[in-house]
Amino acid sequence: MGGFFATANKDDCVFDLFFGTDYHSHLGTRRAGMATFGKDGFNRAIHNIENSPFRTKFESDFHEMKGTLGIGCISDYEPQPLIVRSHHGTYAISTVGKINNPDVLTDEIIKNGSHFQELSSGSINATELVAALINQKDNFIEGIKYAQSRIEGSMSIMLLTPKGIYCARDRLGRTPIVLGMKKDGFCASFEKFAYLNLGYSDYKELGPGEIVIMTSEGVQTLVDPGKEMKICTFLWVYYGYPSSGYEGVSVEEMRYNCGASIAKRDKLTKNEVDIVAGVPDSGTAHAVGYANESGIPFSRPFIKYTPTWPRSFMPTIQSQRDMIAHMKLIPVHELIDGKRLLMIDDSIVRGTQLRETTEFLYNSGAKEVHVRPACPPIMFGCKYLNFSRSSSEMELIARRIINREEGANVERTILEDYANPDSDRYKRMLEGIRQQLGFTSLGYNRLDDMLEAVGIPKEKLCTYCWDGKE
Ligand code: SF4
Incomplete structure (x- = not known):
């Protein structure tokens, strides 16, 4: 599976990003990463976490990275977040989901004159494929909607840009995204409990297919939630952490x-x-x-x-x-x-x-x-x-x-x-x-x-x- 966390703060966000991402460690075992944006531009670190925990692997990055906007992820599959330079400008992207039709989508992108470079184990990096689909359209909102409409499977996305962080829950809300709020800013998280010890309180849960942009000043809805939902029941049975909850229902309860x-x-x-x-x-x-x-x-x-x-x-x-x-x-x-x-x-x-x-x-x-x-x-x-x-x-x-x-x-x-x-x-x-x-x-x-x-x-x-x- 995998999980992600994002934060937009008035001051440096790396402390919150580090611990907020670490609280998703039960959702993946292979790769983890953090990307930040601040006055020095973009910064990113990715490590293999198969043999040692997130906090150990990212300890030096924690001391070195800086920025007011950040996204982090724990992944069972491809290395991410990726930093992408495109006609949208430079952005970092992280995803949670599954693409069942990668070959069809890859062929289409290549026919349009683009290429892929982030191969892992001979396969296209799924997060890079999502970025390539987003880049097919004129702006981020149309790009995210296009990617989600073409992907067979499920795809939730966090996208870090200099202007703020786009958070997009998958079309049928199979996986969650919840937002937290505190005096200095906002955060977005797969797991609701991940931000509580960082001083955030519940702000709102994104609905299926909802897209928002988050800055330290506030959260703006860009695409309203859809009516249809198919959230994964296994989140409660096994995947979710006991102290978490989805759609207002506690995992432990x-x-x-x-x-x-x-x-x-x-x-x-x-x-x-x-x-x-x-x-x-x-x-x-x-x-x-x-x-x-x-x-x-x-x-x-x-x-x-x-x-x-x-x-x-x-x-x-x-x-x-x-x-x-x-x-x-x-x-x-x-x-x-x-x-x-x-x-x-x-x-x-x-x-x-x-x-x-x-x-x-x-x-x-x-x-x-x-x-x-x-x-x-x-x-x-x-x-x-x-x-x-x-x-x-x-x-x-x-x-x-x-x-x-x-x-x-x-x-x-x-x-x-x-x-x-x-x-x-x-x-x-x-x-x-x-x-x-x-x-x-x-x-x-x-x-x-x-x-x-x-x-x-x-x-x-x-x-x-x-x-x-x-
Ligand atoms: S309920 Fe089962 S089939 Fe449906 S999303 Fe969850 S794990 Fe997959």
């Missing part, structure tokens, strides 16, 4: 409600389970909700070792990442040995990690391991954001089980039947997953219950990864 709704439907009682636990960290709030609703005690049978692990070593190879995830968990034998545990995880994607966690619990003496994922089975790969937890649909545990039952090329209507929690096919799929991952019992949250925990009308939420509905 939604997770708590999700856990409570699973407990309401669950048939397990206090006599059948000893403790409820969350897979740290994203399963914890769900588990607290479950425990409080069911009356089964909450406990922490394993604890994440956080002092050095957050990003001291983050390889790009999935098997090594799984190994690191496992290494971070330390068991508390007294809470596991001889116990019947009910584990709540935010979701099951490929199942590899949860199977290993379950084996680890059995090896540590657990008698039973019941699993309750906080969202329904993931059936479809995300095509709107760079949702990087699986690289192909056939990696998804639900699809692997369906594939085993039905063979390849399953009809859409059959897949939809598998997604229906009242169907026989769904029950067969669940049993297949349970057996494959070695759980004592398995019960997913239902889509209707999960959406009720968010509390926003379904038509405003993206639920594609669970029900395939666009």
Whole structure:
């Protein structure tokens, strides 16, 4: 995925930019960057953050960079922000989103006589492609609208110019942009909590497709928000930081409600389970909700070792990442040995990690391991954001089980039947997953219950990864 932060201040903005960007570190693991504009012009730094955290990598830039306007980003993919010289003048650009038709767009730009230079791993830098699309039009507003209309996928943009910072939320608002305000200026942020400790208070949340320009003096709306919205529901389930919130709905509270709704439907009682636990960290709030609703005690049978692990070593190879995830968990034998545990995880994607966690619990003496994922089975790969937890649909545990039952090329209507929690096919799929991952019992949250925990009308939420509905 990725996240970004921007600030426009009367005085130097680098302190706010540095910490505001750092507070997005949970959204990406590969590259990070900051760009500023001040009386000495543009300045920029980009670093690889795969093996060390943002704050360590940007410490010297923090002391050297200056400016009153700044944008910063954490990226799972291409290096950014980029500084671009065009007929609009010089500007810096950062993006969050996914382009599904890069080849068509690239060919068109090249035919018009432009070129690309920021290749990474043989691919065009997606942020450079967005800049090239913006440069096709006479001004920034028309350019941003043109880029967003041509991109298949989703694209939110921050654009730093000498006159102010343009902030453009993607057309269907799949990812958020919120604005904060303080005496000395304004900020724009993917994560709402990122500016609170910097002294900003909430100013406003951009609507889908809304474009504003932000200076230290104020915020001006250039394009009004659209009516249609499809915000990513996974922001609440997994991606978002617990202290964040989107569309006025707190992440932590939604997770708590999700856990409570699973407990309401669950048939397990206090006599059948000893403790409820969350897979740290994203399963914890769900588990607290479950425990409080069911009356089964909450406990922490394993604890994440956080002092050095957050990003001291983050390889790009999935098997090594799984190994690191496992290494971070330390068991508390007294809470596991001889116990019947009910584990709540935010979701099951490929199942590899949860199977290993379950084996680890059995090896540590657990008698039973019941699993309750906080969202329904993931059936479809995300095509709107760079949702990087699986690289192909056939990696998804639900699809692997369906594939085993039905063979390849399953009809859409059959897949939809598998997604229906009242169907026989769904029950067969669940049993297949349970057996494959070695759980004592398995019960997913239902889509209707999960959406009720968010509390926003379904038509405003993206639920594609669970029900395939666009
Ligand atoms: S498909 Fe899933 S991960 Fe992608 S935007 Fe929709 S809800 Fe979010």
